[in-house]
Amino acid sequence: MIDISAISVRRTATIHDALLKLDKAGFGMLLVLNAEGTFERTVTDGDIRRLLLQGCNMQDSLASLAKIESIVLRDGYTQKEALALMNEKAINHLPVLDGEGLVIKVLERKELDEQILLSTPHMGSWEREFVDEAFKTNWIAPLGPNVDAFEREVADHVGVRHAAALASGTAAIHLALVILGVQRGDTVFCASLTFSASANPIAYQGAEPVFIDSEPDSWNMSPVALEKAFAHAAKAGKMPKAVIVVNLYGQSADMDPIMELCNRYGVPMVEDAAESLGARYKGRASGSFGVMGIYSFNGNKIITTSGGGMLVSDNEDYIRQARFLSTQARDPAPHYEHTRIGYNYRMSNILAGVGRGQIRVLDERVASRRRVYDRYRQGLADCPQLQWMPEPQWSYSTHWLTACTVDPARSALTSSEVIGKLAGDHIEARPVWKPMHMQPVFSQCLSFDHGDRSVSADLFANGICLPSGSNMADAQQDRIIESIRTILG
Numbered sequence: 001m002i003d004i005s006a007i008s009v010r011r012t013a014t015i016h017d018a019l020l021k022l023d024k025a026g027f028g029m030l031l032v033l034n035a036e037g038t039f040e041r042t043v044t045d046g047d048i049r050r051l052l053l054q055g056c057n058m059q060d061s062l063a064s065l066a067k068i069e070s071i072v073l074r075d076g077y078t079q080k081e082a083l084a085l086m087n088e089k090a091i092n093h094l095p096v097l098d099g100e101g102l103v104i105k106v107l108e109r110k111e112l113d114e115q116i117l118l119s120t121p122h123m124g125s126w127e128r129e130f131v132d133e134a135f136k137t138n139w140i141a142p143l144g145p146n147v148d149a150f151e152r153e154v155a156d157h158v159g160v161r162h163a164a165a166l167a168s169g170t171a172a173i174h175l176a177l178v179i180l181g182v183q184r185g186d187t188v189f190c191a192s193l194t195f196s197a198s199a200n201p202i203a204y205q206g207a208e209p210v211f212i213d214s215e216p217d218s219w220n221m222s223p224v225a226l227e228k229a230f231a232h233a234a235k236a237g238k239m240p241k242a243v244i245v246v247n248l249y250g251q252s253a254d255m256d257p258i259m260e261l262c263n264r265y266g267v268p269m270v271e272d273a274a275e276s277l278g279a280r281y282k283g284r285a286s287g288s289f290g291v292m293g294i295y296s297f298n299g300n301k302i303i304t305t306s307g308g309g310m311l312v313s314d315n316e317d318y319i320r321q322a323r324f325l326s327t328q329a330r331d332p333a334p335h336y337e338h339t340r341i342g343y344n345y346r347m348s349n350i351l352a353g354v355g356r357g358q359i360r361v362l363d364e365r366v367a368s369r370r371r372v373y374d375r376y377r378q379g380l381a382d383c384p385q386l387q388w389m390p391e392p393q394w395s396y397s398t399h400w401l402t403a404c405t406v407d408p409a410r411s412a413l414t415s416s417e418v419i420g421k422l423a424g425d426h427i428e429a430r431p432v433w434k435p436m437h438m439q440p441v442f443s444q445c446l447s448f449d450h451g452d453r454s455v456s457a458d459l460f461a462n463g464i465c466l467p468s469g470s471n472m473a474d475a476q477q478d479r480i481i482e483s484i485r486t487i488l489g
Contacts, residue, residue: 006024007027007029007106008030009021009032011063014061015052015062019058022045030042030043033103042093042095047065051064073094075097075099077096078425079483080425082107083113092109116427116428116472118468119467123358126360127354130353130357131357150352150359151163151164153359154312154355160293162312162319167346168296169310170201173201173272176311177241179322182202185207186208187240188210188240189226190210191220191244191245192437193214193220193432193433193435193459198272199436199442211437212225217390218252218254221246242267242269245270245272247275249276249399249401252281268290270294273286274294276397278366278398280395282394291313292311294309294312302366303361303365305355307351308347326343328343329341368470370399372468372477373397375474379478383484383488385410385488386405406464416431418484422480427467431460431463
């Protein structure tokens, strides 16, 4: 933020003093204020040079500067409007005035041109070392030393025995369903509030998803809705082949009651921890509860391999099957022999090298994302329109994305309107996931609500995900906070 006093002069200031201030500020212009302190015009070194050429000397005041109508903005502008005005007038700085004519800030083109994205990759110093080693040893195809090591390192970090590095988190979910024997005509219970990658693999197998609502305390799968779904399935005489629990935005679902229900009905649970690597439930790593767990290393995740995923399990046979199926299900033979349908789902040795560098700084990335969440809550504490994604006592969330809702009873703007206005300020925010039971492709599927109405539908209607990158600068976050405060009034 530019210090307004450092670039402001009065009409009574001498040319000499104005030049000194210009030189010290290094900003290229000054704000000329009248005796009451309200803005009159800007002055550059070119303006001062013209005064000297007209016969003024260094001790003369700026009183002889012509009164002109400077280009300014009034408070309440959007970033997009400011940039458009700068482009139209071919200027790089723009004063912003309040209702009294006082300068409250000066905008710079370089700041307005900057787009703040939702969640960008955060690379460190370790990744290049492992990738370079892959090139030096010519291990650039799928499989290799980095893949083996990355699997061990992730398994050790989350406290499971075995892991298979794959092409994506979606591939990991798909293989988990294949291994559990899900096939055409089966049903699979799946959290509704999630990305389609959680549900699409069910359709890959020709099975039918049944969607389970969220509960308000964690925004994740509702044990109440899950029990309703199990009771319905038991009455119909058709149990699901699996339950896919999703840990949303870096936070675990309430695992104890969910696991109790799955064990009671004898149905295996797969934990979609694509968004929650580094999170914990009652001290235990997210992704380590189900018969299999999955992680995603997509470019926007808390750590990344550019694209990739991991299937983890304490069941060695499950992971052995995953490795077999993910390499085209090639049987051991001197020729290419196949007795099962396989998939090209293995991670490359190069990308695994990136992952090995990233896993070393996972705890730092989690701390950074949690700090981003805390700064939002502190900076917007006096905005009653916002309600933050809760973090239950049993949860240690990574806050992969900081998410909140706009209370329609307290806000004149909807969440979509707030998102649109943030976009006008070159800030990328997004709605929370549109529930799967509301998606056209799954509209005919059964779904079970937490209570009298769908919690996940309400969260979608009112929710916002804010920029949350672990490499986001404080100044960028301050800009977002200021923008939200202005938008909410």
